[in-house]
Amino acid sequence: MSDLGTTENAERHGSEFLEKLLDGAEVEWLSLGEVAEYSPTRVESSELDATSFIGVDNLVANKGGRIDATYLPNTARLTEFRSGDILLGNIRPYLKKVWRATKSGGCSGDVLAIRVQENWKSVNTEFLYYLLSSDDFFRYNMQHAKGAKMPRGNKAAIMGYQIPIPCPDKPEKSLAIQAEIVRILDAFTELTTELTTELTARKKQYNYYRDQLLTFKEGEVEWKKLEDVATITIGEFVHKNIQDASAEYPVFNGGRTPTGYYGRYNNIGDKVIVSARGANAGFVNRISEPYWAGNSCYSVSIKNAKELNWSFLYYFLKCSEHKLIGDQQKGGIPAVSKKQMEVFKVPIPHPNDREKSLTEQARIVAILDKFDTLTHSISEGLPREIELRQKQYEYYRDLLLNFPTSEPQTETVA
Numbered sequence: 001m002s003d004l005g006t007t008e009n010a011e012r013h014g015s016e017f018l019e020k021l022l023d024g025a026e027v028e029w030l031s032l033g034e035v036a037e038y039s040p041t042r043v044e045s046s047e048l049d050a051t052s053f054i055g056v057d058n059l060v061a062n063k064g065g066r067i068d069a070t071y072l073p074n075t076a077r078l079t080e081f082r083s084g085d086i087l088l089g090n091i092r093p094y095l096k097k098v099w100r101a102t103k104s105g106g107c108s109g110d111v112l113a114i115r116v117q118e119n120w121k122s123v124n125t126e127f128l129y130y131l132l133s134s135d136d137f138f139r140y141n142m143q144h145a146k147g148a149k150m151p152r153g154n155k156a157a158i159m160g161y162q163i164p165i166p167c168p169d170k171p172e173k174s175l176a177i178q179a180e181i182v183r184i185l186d187a188f189t190e191l192t193t194e195l196t197t198e199l200t201a202r203k204k205q206y207n208y209y210r211d212q213l214l215t216f217k218e219g220e221v222e223w224k225k226l227e228d229v230a231t232i233t234i235g236e237f238v239h240k241n242i243q244d245a246s247a248e249y250p251v252f253n254g255g256r257t258p259t260g261y262y263g264r265y266n267n268i269g270d271k272v273i274v275s276a277r278g279a280n281a282g283f284v285n286r287i288s289e290p291y292w293a294g295n296s297c298y299s300v301s302i303k304n305a306k307e308l309n310w311s312f313l314y315y316f317l318k319c320s321e322h323k324l325i326g327d328q329q330k331g332g333i334p335a336v337s338k339k340q341m342e343v344f345k346v347p348i349p350h351p352n353d354r355e356k357s358l359t360e361q362a363r364i365v366a367i368l369d370k371f372d373t374l375t376h377s378i379s380e381g382l383p384r385e386i387e388l389r390q391k392q393y394e395y396y397r398d399l400l401l402n403f404p405t406s407e408p409q410t411e412t413v414a
Contacts, residue, residue, distance in 0.1 A: 017399060021177055025167035027403045033159030035120045036086075036128070039113035043080035043106040045073045052105030054081065056089045059097035059111065063133045066099045078106035081113040084125040086132050088112045090153045093141040100129040112155065122171035127178035130185055131163050134401060135394075164403035181400045188393035195389060199375065199382040206371035213364045214319045214347075221347035229308050229348070230300050232341050234276060235293025238262055252287065253294035255280045265290035272300040272314045274324065277335040282324035286314040298341060306354060308346075312361035315368050316346055 045053075050068040058069045066087075081087055082104045089097030090112050107113055114132070116123045131137065144157035166177045226232065238251060238260075249265040250258035254275020269290050275283040276296045293299045300317075302308045317324070324336055324344070350357040374381040 018403065021180060022166055025170070025173060025177070027164050027166050028168050029162045029164055029403075030168075031159060032114070032132075032161045032163055035123050035163070035165070036114050036116050036159075038155065038159075039079050039081055039085060039115050041080040041082075042077045043104075045076055045078055045106065048072065048078070048106050052103065053078075054087055054099070054105060054107040054111055056091050056097065056108060056110040059087065059089045059099055061095040061097055063096050063098055073106070073108060078108065079111075079113050081105055081107055082115065084116070086114040086125070086129050088114065088132070088153065088158075090155075092151055093138060093145050093153045094151075096133070096138050098129070098133045100126065112153065112158070114158075122165065122168055122174040124175055124178040124182060126182045126186075128163070130182065130397065131401060132161075134397065136401075137161060164401075166403070184400060185393070185397055188389065188396060192386060192389045192393060195382060195386045199386065202371070202382060203375050206368075206375050209371065210315065210319055210368055213367065214316050216347050216349070221349050222351035223345040223347055225342060226300070226344045226346055227342035229304070229346060230272075230302050230313065232338060233293070233299050233301075234338065235295050235297040235299065236266060237295040238292060249290055249292050250287075251292045251294055252285070253278075253296035254283050254285070254298075256283070256285060258291075259294065262292045265292050267291055267293050267299050267301075270301070270310055272310065272317055274298040274300065274317070274336065274341065279334065281334040282321055282336050284314065284318045284321050284324070286311065298336075298338070300341075306358070308348065309358060309361040309365055311365045311369070313346060315365065317344075320344075 050070070050072070053069045053072055054066060055069060055071070055073070057071075058067050059065075060067060081101050083101050085101045087099045087101055087107060089095060089110065091110050101113075114128075116125055116128065140161055141153050141158060142151070144154040145151035146154055165174065167174045235253070247261035247263045249262050251260045251262050252273055253259050254273060267287070267290065269288050271287050271291075273285050273287055273293065274297070275281050276298050278296060300313070302310045302313060324340070348357060349360045376383065
């Protein structure tokens with residue numbers, strides 16, 4: 001990632017790049033409605049399938065594009081979109097659901113299809129996509145959204161959003177400038193996509209090997225109740241403020257990340273934690289440092305380190321997460337009871353030879369630790385690389401789209 005230091009330096013470098021790219025050309029700021037429109041055409045729903053129908057549910061948040069639909073529309077005719085149109089999820093704009101169509105199809109009323117007007121030959125739809133997938137646009141959209149619980153984009157205000165068109169009186173040069181910006185941003189996007197694809201493949205590989213390593217044939221292991229090999233405790237509610245970032249100890253209620261921080265701890269670490277209730281009920285994690293277990297968090301500590309490796313227990317419970325979740329109480333708030341935890345069966349390899357058993361457990365843990373670091377660690381491995389590349393993309397996107405303007409984005413539409 002480029003180390004340009006302060007915001008002032010970033011703006012200077014961006015200004016220099018754009019000056020060279022524009023080569024003296026003027027930039028005209030126009031409202032989106034002057035160059036684009038909402039799709040005026042319709043399509044029969046009978047012509048659509050899971051790959052050509054776009055509802056707000058199969059647009060992916062955070063500019064993730066689209067996935068195939070899991071349901072089809074029940075209305076006869078829908079708004080048609082065409083290749084190159086920009087589709088925006090119009091419910092909860094903060095979810096940043098946006099996709100540049102690569103084929104034709106139809107979309108629900110909760111999706112806006114924005115199309116460049118036919119008389120505008122000097123607007124590259126890929127360039128327009130980058131403008132409408134910018135954080136600046138989504139901030140603007142939220143400022144004008146209507147409704148509190150379920151905000152919707154204001155269609156008139158969206159068309160009032162100001163966009164830059166370099167040298168609009170010279171379409172050829174304008175398109176060349178836009179194409180160069182698109183080329184650079186596409187390169188960053190492609191790199192992030194490649195890394196994300198690799199991460200998905202590595203996770204599948206990790207899950208495959210984890211399942212293989214933790215699947216045992218009859219007679220290979222002795223199955224024991226969790227209560228026989230581990231102590232299970234439920235945490236305590238914290239009455240004081242836990243949002244003080246200066247506090248030393250993380251507070252867990254299950255889940256992947258802390259819910260806050262506290263000045264005391266009630267567990268010394270090297271524990272497996274399981275979320276007891278709520279949306280994450282049954283989620284398994286492990287903590288190696290002192291922490292405070294909240295009242296929705298089970299802490300599981302092994303009774304005998306000469307019999308069971310705590311990380312081996314973690315991986316087995318993680319592998320069995322779907323079974324814990326499947327055993328949640330029916331109705332009401334999802335929950336895993338302590339009794340369910342106590343009777344859950346865990347394997348002990350080579351139960352008649354403790355040394356061999358611990359050696360085998362350690363071997364499995366070492367293999368899975370490597371995969372886990374690669375796929376899940378925030379400080380190393382692919383997720384960290386993806387995070388850096390995404391920041392790099394956003395950095396250069398902001399530079400490349402920082403066109404000179406004499407006035408800020410202030411236009412409002414009722």
